[in-house]
Amino acid sequence: MKRLALGTCSLTAVVGALAHLGCASSAPPPEHAREHRHHRHEAFGSCKDAPAASTSASAAPPGYKGHGASSVPPEVLAKYPPEPLAPEVARRIQAMLDLRPPSAGALSPDGKRLFFNWAITGVQQVFRVDGAGRFPTQLTGGEDVTTLLAVTRDGKQVVLARDRKGEENPGLYLQDALRGGELTVVQHKPGVQTHFQALGADGRSIYFTANDKKRDSYVVYRYDLVERRSEPVVEADGLWRVVDTTAEGALLLQKATGALSSELWEWSPKTKQLAPLLGQGEAEEYRAAWGHGGEVLVQTSKLGDFRRLYTLAGGKLTPITEERRADVSGFSVDPAKTRVLYQVDDGGRTRLFAMDARTKRPLALPKLPEADHVNAGATTPDGRFTTLSVDDGAGPRRAYVIDWKTGKAEPWHQPSAPELATESFAKAELAHYPARDGASIPAWVRKPARCPDDPCAVVVHFHGGPESQARPGFSASAQMWVDAGFVYVEPNVRGSDGLGKAWLHADDGPKRLDVITDIEDASRWVKKAFERSGKAPKVGVYGGSYGGYSTLIGMTMFAGAYDAGVDVVGMSSLVTFLENTAPYRRQLRISEYGDPVKDREALLKLSPITHLDKLKAPLLILQGATDPRVPAGEAIQLHDALAAKGVSTKLMIFPNEGHGAQRRENQALMLGHSIAFMKKHLQGR
Numbered sequence: 001m002k003r004l005a006l007g008t009c010s011l012t013a014v015v016g017a018l019a020h021l022g023c024a025s026s027a028p029p030p031e032h033a034r035e036h037r038h039h040r041h042e043a044f045g046s047c048k049d050a051p052a053a054s055t056s057a058s059a060a061p062p063g064y065k066g067h068g069a070s071s072v073p074p075e076v077l078a079k080y081p082p083e084p085l086a087p088e089v090a091r092r093i094q095a096m097l098d099l100r101p102p103s104a105g106a107l108s109p110d111g112k113r114l115f116f117n118w119a120i121t122g123v124q125q126v127f128r129v130d131g132a133g134r135f136p137t138q139l140t141g142g143e144d145v146t147t148l149l150a151v152t153r154d155g156k157q158v159v160l161a162r163d164r165k166g167e168e169n170p171g172l173y174l175q176d177a178l179r180g181g182e183l184t185v186v187q188h189k190p191g192v193q194t195h196f197q198a199l200g201a202d203g204r205s206i207y208f209t210a211n212d213k214k215r216d217s218y219v220v221y222r223y224d225l226v227e228r229r230s231e232p233v234v235e236a237d238g239l240w241r242v243v244d245t246t247a248e249g250a251l252l253l254q255k256a257t258g259a260l261s262s263e264l265w266e267w268s269p270k271t272k273q274l275a276p277l278l279g280q281g282e283a284e285e286y287r288a289a290w291g292h293g294g295e296v297l298v299q300t301s302k303l304g305d306f307r308r309l310y311t312l313a314g315g316k317l318t319p320i321t322e323e324r325r326a327d328v329s330g331f332s333v334d335p336a337k338t339r340v341l342y343q344v345d346d347g348g349r350t351r352l353f354a355m356d357a358r359t360k361r362p363l364a365l366p367k368l369p370e371a372d373h374v375n376a377g378a379t380t381p382d383g384r385f386t387t388l389s390v391d392d393g394a395g396p397r398r399a400y401v402i403d404w405k406t407g408k409a410e411p412w413h414q415p416s417a418p419e420l421a422t423e424s425f426a427k428a429e430l431a432h433y434p435a436r437d438g439a440s441i442p443a444w445v446r447k448p449a450r451c452p453d454d455p456c457a458v459v460v461h462f463h464g465g466p467e468s469q470a471r472p473g474f475s476a477s478a479q480m481w482v483d484a485g486f487v488y489v490e491p492n493v494r495g496s497d498g499l500g501k502a503w504l505h506a507d508d509g510p511k512r513l514d515v516i517t518d519i520e521d522a523s524r525w526v527k528k529a530f531e532r533s534g535k536a537p538k539v540g541v542y543g544g545s546y547g548g549y550s551t552l553i554g555m556t557m558f559a560g561a562y563d564a565g566v567d568v569v570g571m572s573s574l575v576t577f578l579e580n581t582a583p584y585r586r587q588l589r590i591s592e593y594g595d596p597v598k599d600r601e602a603l604l605k606l607s608p609i610t611h612l613d614k615l616k617a618p619l620l621i622l623q624g625a626t627d628p629r630v631p632a633g634e635a636i637q638l639h640d641a642l643a644a645k646g647v648s649t650k651l652m653i654f655p656n657e658g659h660g661a662q663r664r665e666n667q668a669l670m671l672g673h674s675i676a677f678m679k680k681h682l683q684g685r
Contacts (some may be wrong), residue, residue, distance in 0.1 A: 014064070054261045058444060064633030067580050068167065069626045071633060072653065077625060080653045085672040092483070093668045093675075097449035099413040099476040102136075103128070104389035106148065106379035108155040108177065111385040114412050115139075115158055115177070117148050122664030126160060128177070132401070132412045137181040145662050149196040151177060152225065153203040153335075153381050154289075159196055162188070166658025167626045168582075169193055172208050174225075186223050187230065193218075193540065194583065197242035201335070202249065207233070216583035218266075220251070234267055235526070236274060239584065240341050243292045244333075252277075252290055254486035258591030260285045260467060260504075278312060283591075289313075289333045291340065292357040297332055299342075305500040309342055321353075332376055333357060336383035339404070341376040345498045348430070348444070348471045350375055352388070366402055366409040372473040373397070384576070387412075391473045395422040409592045424449075426482045428472035433491070433525030435518055442499070443491040443522070444470050448476055452485040455532035457488045457682035460522050460562070462543035462550035464497040466507060477671060484675050486682060487530055487537070493550075510595040510602035520558035538682040542674060544568035544660060545630060546631045552608035552619075552638070559614035564681035566674045568622045570658055572638035573610075574603040584626040612641055619649045620677045622670050624657035650677070 026401050065071065085093070088396040098120075105116030106541045114129050118136070124145045127136040140146040140160065147170075149159040163170040171188020172195075175181065187194045189212055197207040197220070204225050209218035213235070220234035220242060221630040234240060234253065249269035256262045263279035264286050278298065279286050285307070287299040296312040303317060304312075307327040310317040321342065323327055329350065331342035337357050344351045350373035354363040368374060369392050377387030377399075384404055391397040403410070426446040433441050448456065448650035451672055463470050470490035481488040492499060494515040495507030507515050519541075528535040542563040550568020555565040571577040578589060590596070594603050604610055619642075623635035632653060639651040652673065654666050661667045679685045 046377075061518045063576060064631070064637055065580065067582060067628050067631035067633070069165070069655070070624045071580075071631060072636070072655075076636060077653055077655050078229075080651045082354045082652045082654055082666070082669045083673070085669060085676070089672050089676055090668060093672050095419055096476045096480050097664055098416070098418050099396050099420065102399060103148070103414050104375070104387040104399040105412075106151045106378035107380050107385050107387060107401065108151055109153060110155065110382050111380055111401070111403070114387070114399070114401065115148050115151055115175070116413070119664070123662060126158065128176075128180075129413055132410050133414070136413065137180070139175060140183070143663070146574050150199050150206070150378070152206075153199060157225070158617045159199075159206060159611065161194075161196060163662075165626050165656045166624055166660070166662050168628045168658055170195070172223075173198055184228075187212075191215075198245050200249070201245045201247045203247075205250070209240055209242070211584050216587060218584075220253070220465070222249075229513075234274065239588070243288055246290070252288060252296070254286065254288065256588055257587050258283060259593070262286050262287050264296075269317065270325060275278070278315075287331075289331070290337070292337045295339065295555045297331070297333065299328055301327070301501045305502055308477070309340075320355070325500075329498070330375070332379070334379035334383040335381045335387070338383045339363065339379070341379075341386065343375055345469075348469065348492075349373060349473075350444075350471075352376060364407075366407055368400065368409055373462065373471070392425060393473050394425070395474060396476075397474065421475060425479045426488075428475075428478075430472075431489075433522060433528070433529070435515075437517075439494070439518075441491055441493055441518055441521065443489050444472055445490075446482050446483045446488040448485055448487070452685070453537075453683060455530050455535060455537040456485065457538045457540070457678070458489060458526045458530055459540045459542055459678055459682075460489045460491065460526060460554075461632065462491065462493070462519070462541070462554075463496070463546040464499070464543070464545035464547045466493075466546045467497050467504060468546075469498040470495050471498075480671060480675060481678075484679060484680065486540075487526075489522070489526060491518070491522050493522070508592060510599055512593070512606055513602060514559070516553060516606065519554050520561045523554065523558070523561035530662060540564040540566070540678045540680070540682050541570075542566045543570070545570060548630070549574075553606075555617060555619055556608040556611035556615050559616045560618070562617060564618045564620075564678055566620045566622070566628075566677055567635075568670065568674070569624060569627055570634070571608075571630055572634045573607040575600065575607060576637065577630060577634055578603070581634060585629060609638060612638075612647075615647060618677070618681045620673065620675065621649060621651045623651070623653050624659060624661070625653050625655045626658040629659045 018536050050607045061372050096376050100119045103117040105114045117124050118127050126140040126148045127138050129136045145163050147161045157174045160173040161170040171182040172186040175183050194210045206223050208221050213219050217237045219232050219241045220240050221230045222233050223230045239256040241254045251267040253265040254262050265279040266275045281469045284302040289297050291297045298310045301307040308319050309321040309328050310319050327345040327511045329343045329345040340355045340357050352374040371390050372393040373391040379386040379548050386402045398411050400409045401412050428444040431443050431445050471493050498500040504533045526539050529535045541551045543551045548567040551565045552563045606624050621635050625632050642649050657666050661670050
């Protein structure tokens with residue numbers, strides 16, 4: 001799979017600039033914008049210990065229609081605006097938000113210039129640095145997030161994406177790589193997702209997909225960089241991605257069939273036809289790329305509990321990476337097809353490996369700093385230079401460039417930490433807690449050096465996805481919670497990635513009823529693990545997207561488990577969520593949560609809104625108005641239903657944000673209000 005650059009997505013992106021926190025995106029985002037995917041042999045547990053629904057599970061949930069800004073009336077926005085923060089709260093958070101590491105980026109073909117993303121302006125934009133340690137030049141600006149996707153093979157242009165107000169309907173652009181200046185529009189249509197896919201191996205084309213013909217299907221387009229025009233290449237229904245190309249115009253394609261499952265296809269420029277390659281009629285996970293001599297490399301967990309890397313020949317998969325109880329979480333083949341780089345999820349940390357693309361023999365990597373995560377970025381067309389992202393856990397991640405000819409790795413830009421001593425930041429430590437059925441749930445824990453109370457109050461942060469993973473590493477937002485005097489706990493409940501296929505799929509569809517109790521069991525463990533002198537700590541629950549849903553489950557189905565909760569863009573009803581999420585996502589989300597008709601009874605039992613009568617503790621709800629993934633209607637119907645019961649909750653709707661916060665001022669507001677809310681209700685401050 002081509003890894004065309006640039007950085008990784010933070011697990012705390014619920015308030016981060018990338019805002020990819022959510023119920024895993026149905027169409028995988030570009031490699032640079034996706035955290036590397038990071039498994040027990042059976043689905044554990046039963047829901048027999050879960051509280052029964054307080055209302056009839058067959059009752060219809062409250063209803064709303066649609067998603068995005070047009071679904072939220074102006075009077076509702078006016079009624080629930082974001083509130084300003086107290087100056088002393090805002091000051092500290094703004095300082096922490098200055099910890100914005102640049103991405104690893106992509107080099108010009110000659111290796112002399114590095115292009116990268118940086119949110120130092122408050123919104124992610126594109127920069128260029130003309131040599132290691134040089135002062136960067138800003139290429140893009142404005143209020144909309146702009147993302148570097150690739151550098152054309154002649155080095156003359158950069159390929160960019162730009163989104164508006166978190167709508168997740170990005171457009172595709174080109175810009176002069178040296179002069180900068182105005183952007184050239186390839187395609188940007190209202191209400192349409194236009195996603196860059198790959199550089200053409202012919203050097204004169206780029207490939208992108210768009211749902212401009214059908215909202216639940218992607219057409220594959222080829223854009224000619226010389227003639228400046230687009231033409232459709234693959235118009236078959238489906239959620240298609242281009243994962244590799246040849247100079248003759250052949251395409252290696254991935255067609256998503258579920259939240260994680262996919263099929264592999266090849267498209268011939270001679271016949272203009274699609275040919276099935278692997279995965280048809282299955283429900284397995286596949287990623288692929290062409291390797292040396294046109295062989296197909298495949299990353300999959302089909303033949304075991306963990307993902308490995310294989311070659312595919314005659315329909316047979318032959319492993320080329322060793323068997324581990326750890327995932328190959330990502331891989332790339334350089335454009336010259338000389339080298340394969342792959343990452344292994346080593347208990348939550350990321351280890352980088354290299355092999356010869358022809359012989360499959362291991363290759364030595366240059367000496368790099370000890371780090372929690374080392375991820376490969378982009379490689380130049382001749383295979384000589386590769387960018388890396390290095391997170392040592394002690395400071396913001398740094399970008400290195402490997403020169404394979406000299407065997408050396410050199411840092412190209414240095415992240416800053418103004419007025420902050422990051423070496424004092426709390427390191428994440430791995431713990432485990434027992435589920436009621438005997439399963440052992442891993443959780444990363446960060447502790448303050450001292451507490452304002454004895455015992456320390458605890459905040460349990462559930463990640464999004466659900467097919468995501470809490471991981472160690474440097475995190476300014478996690479440190480904000482620690483600085484506020486909280487023990488910060490991040491569990492990897494069943495359904496999380498990085499622990500094997502069985503663990504990952506243990507919560508699919510109605511099976512979620514068997515493992516949803518992992519949420520309550522986290523609170524039970526925390527209260528025992530962090531008690532002092534026989535006194536249990538106050539415990540809050542917090543999360544975004546699926547983590548927001550987990551928060552609401554903890555506050556309703558398991559009322560009493562948590563003393564306060566903050567829900568950011570979470571689902572209040574799995575039924576109305578599936579009915580109103582964007583069409584391009586719905587069919588794949590169904591494979592994760594269940595069918596709204598066939599599995600309706602289970603979905604209603606699993607919906608927080610079914611259990612509102614049990615709510616006992618204070619709840620804060622934060623929502624973006626333009627969110628296409630979890631519509632604002634999920635937050636509004638929850639707030640209105642509680643208000644009708646006479647229960648007071650706090651709701652804030654951000655009119656210019658979608659699935660999380662992209663703008664600095666809104667990131668500060670979301671984090672600031674979340675922390676202040678927990679301090680008030682857990683610490684009495």
